[in-house]
Amino acid sequence: MNPQISNLAIMLVMMQLARRIDMEDDKNIMYIRIAYGASVAVAWLIYQLIRQKIVAKNDLTTLKYVTPAAPMSGEGEKLEVTTVRDYDLKEVDSAIKSIYTGLAMMGFMHLYMKYTNPLFMQCISPVKTALESNEVKIHLFGKPASGDLKRPFKAASMFGGFGGGNAAKTDKKSIEEAERAGTGGVKAE
Amino acid sequence: MSAFLQPIIKGMDKVTALNAKYLALTFEEQKNMTFVERLRFYNWTFEIFALAMLVLVFVAYKYGVIVNENRAKKLFGSLNSFLQDDLQFARVGFSKGDGSKVPYIEEGQKTWYTTFATGRSAIASLSVRVHMFSRSNPVAMLMESLVNLMFPSSMTVKDVSEYCEVVIKPNGTFVSSETAKPNNDAKDVVNKFKFITSIVNKSSMNELRRENYYLSLTHTSESDKLPVEYVFMSELNQLNGFTLHYADAGFNELLKRAGNFLQSICFTDLPANKPLTDKLWDATQKPRAVIRTKIPVSEQDLSLLKELVSAVVQIFDNVTREIVQKSPQAFINSDILKKSNQLRTQELARIVKAMKQVEREMAQEKKQEAEKEKRRQLKATGEQEKFDQKMKEKRERRLRNKQKVRM
Numbered sequence: 001m002n003p004q005i006s007n008l009a010i011m012l013v014m015m016q017l018a019r020r021i022d023m024e025d026d027k028n029i030m031y032i033r034i035a036y037g038a039s040v041a042v043a044w045l046i047y048q049l050i051r052q053k054i055v056a057k058n059d060l061t062t063l064k065y066v067t068p069a070a071p072m073s074g075e076g077e078k079l080e081v082t083t084v085r086d087y088d089l090k091e092v093d094s095a096i097k098s099i100y101t102g103l104a105m106m107g108f109m110h111l112y113m114k115y116t117n118p119l120f121m122q123c124i125s126p127v128k129t130a131l132e133s134n135e136v137k138i139h140l141f142g143k144p145a146s147g148d149l150k151r152p153f154k155a156a157s158m159f160g161g162f163g164g165g166n167a168a169k170t171d172k173k174s175i176e177e178a179e180r181a182g183t184g185g186v187k188a189e
Numbered sequence: 190m191s192a193f194l195q196p197i198i199k200g201m202d203k204v205t206a207l208n209a210k211y212l213a214l215t216f217e218e219q220k221n222m223t224f225v226e227r228l229r230f231y232n233w234t235f236e237i238f239a240l241a242m243l244v245l246v247f248v249a250y251k252y253g254v255i256v257n258e259n260r261a262k263k264l265f266g267s268l269n270s271f272l273q274d275d276l277q278f279a280r281v282g283f284s285k286g287d288g289s290k291v292p293y294i295e296e297g298q299k300t301w302y303t304t305f306a307t308g309r310s311a312i313a314s315l316s317v318r319v320h321m322f323s324r325s326n327p328v329a330m331l332m333e334s335l336v337n338l339m340f341p342s343s344m345t346v347k348d349v350s351e352y353c354e355v356v357i358k359p360n361g362t363f364v365s366s367e368t369a370k371p372n373n374d375a376k377d378v379v380n381k382f383k384f385i386t387s388i389v390n391k392s393s394m395n396e397l398r399r400e401n402y403y404l405s406l407t408h409t410s411e412s413d414k415l416p417v418e419y420v421f422m423s424e425l426n427q428l429n430g431f432t433l434h435y436a437d438a439g440f441n442e443l444l445k446r447a448g449n450f451l452q453s454i455c456f457t458d459l460p461a462n463k464p465l466t467d468k469l470w471d472a473t474q475k476p477r478a479v480i481r482t483k484i485p486v487s488e489q490d491l492s493l494l495k496e497l498v499s500a501v502v503q504i505f506d507n508v509t510r511e512i513v514q515k516s517p518q519a520f521i522n523s524d525i526l527k528k529s530n531q532l533r534t535q536e537l538a539r540i541v542k543a544m545k546q547v548e549r550e551m552a553q554e555k556k557q558e559a560e561k562e563k564r565r566q567l568k569a570t571g572e573q574e575k576f577d578q579k580m581k582e583k584r585e586r587r588l589r590n591k592q593k594v595r596m
Contacts (some may be wrong), residue, residue: 083391083394180406186462
């Protein structure tokens with residue numbers, strides 16, 4: 001099932017459940033905190049496990065692709081030359097970073113603004129996101145890195161198949177062009 | 190906004206409250222106490238805390254300076270004697286005006302270190318540049334790494350990484366012994382070093398390509414001839430074999446041992462910073478080899494660095510000897526030079542084109558600015574209305590003329 005749709009379904013169910021729980025009760029708050037903390041911890045541990053697996057595998061096959069121009073920053077297309085190992089580590093690290101930002105967000109919402117509802121809503125999604133991520137599919141479930149799991153991964157788009165315009169280019173011609181473009185060493189003023 | 194300032198205000202109130210007892214004293218009461226009594230009565234907690242912070246900052250500063258300095262001393266101490274004794278450079282380090290010797294120079298609050306050697310067959314100069322973290326300022330270091338974590342593209346690698354860079358420039362002169370006569374065509378020999386070929390560690394391919402203009406003109410290719418940790422980056426695939434051809438048999442094994450230390454070995458003549466004008470292009474072309482490594486910390490790193498430097502010096506020795514002696518199987522043949530020359534002409538054309546474009550845009554901007562200024566002046570003197578009136582009459586006249594023709 002499409003992860004976006006299942007996220008939506010979970011959110012609706014959780015919203016219904018949240019209405020039935022007394023969010024003022026200290027005991028309930030404690031349970032919700034524990035559930036959220038456990039969920040984040042499990043997600044974090046999954047990513048760390050994957051990280052260790054990637055480092056142990058040490059796949060040094062080179063990977064070349066051209067990232068599309070970022071529309072807001074004014075930067076042009078960029079060639080990325082990396083290895084499978086570094087690419088995987090980058091993906092996992094950005095996932096871990098997003099866990100931290102989520103944690104900071106929730107910390108602000110719950111501890112400072114005193115909302116418990118969002119904490120309850122976020123009890124499942126960290127683990128779900130972790131298990132659905134491409135790196136976990138490849139390294140934990142042992143799926144072959146081809147098809148949808150071929151590196152570089154396609155960015156999941158909000159509108160299904162219509163967001164294909166900003167995918168990374170891997171064809172020989174664009175890589176060749178970007179390789180000889182002479183875009184390095186430009187010093188910002 | 191006040192919600193965010195609340196904790197600060199609360200904290201400040203707490204600090205003031207530490208001395209509530211003292212502040213509550215009236216002037217008379219204070220006057221009646223002796224100096225020592227007043228000192229005793231005052232609560233010094235905050236002051237002690239502040240002093241402790243100052244001491245902490247000072248200790249961190251001292252520690253950082255000592256660590257950086259020790260590393261530099263160790264590195265340059267052993268490297269300089271290696272350059273002088275083993276590689277036989279005539280001059281190593283710097284000398285001051287009064288004749289005293291300085292083994293290395295430090296800049297930027299002990300974050301940049303440099304040494305220099307010259308006076309040798311085949312090599313014009315060798316310089317070593319080392320960048321270290323500013324360990325003496327841990328707060329700035331922390332901020333830098335935080336900014337880098339949040340906005341990775343806003344910082345250049347130079348600010349956030351430690352590295353050691355050895356630049357070796359050839360001089361095209363080959364002498365086999367101390368009494369041998371040097372060749373006269375040194376300039377022509379140096380001119381043959383016009384190509385880009387490099388061996389780059391896979392862990393730093395991307396940063397080095399971003400940072401160095403010359404590497405961003407090359408193809409990246411894997412090869413069985415290299416250890417798995419490295420790739421070739423050369424402007425022509427023919428050039429990939431250059432380094433291995435001139436290095437000795439143990440070079441591959443050395444690369445393998447240096448897998449976690451060496452970042453790249455590049456032979457290039459183009460600059461690291463992209464030249465933006467044709468004048469800069471001409472001025473910045475310097476044939477050289479660049480060895481880039483991590484900071485050597487252990488004895489093992491140091492010996493690896495020495496081996497790498499001596500391998501590159503040896504490559505220059507071999508190439509220069511071959512060219513000077515006009516050996517028929519020289520690796521750098523006219524075909525390669527022709528192709529690399531072609532690439533340089535193309536690049537130069539590209540730069541000139543971009544430069545012209547910028548110039549055109551600037552001229553246009555200036556013209557518009559001048560026109561605006563002119564109109565402003567006309568307006569100020571009241572001439573604008575007259576001018577407008579004239580133009581209006583002209584338009585009307587034209588319109589009338591047109592109508593006449595139609596009729």
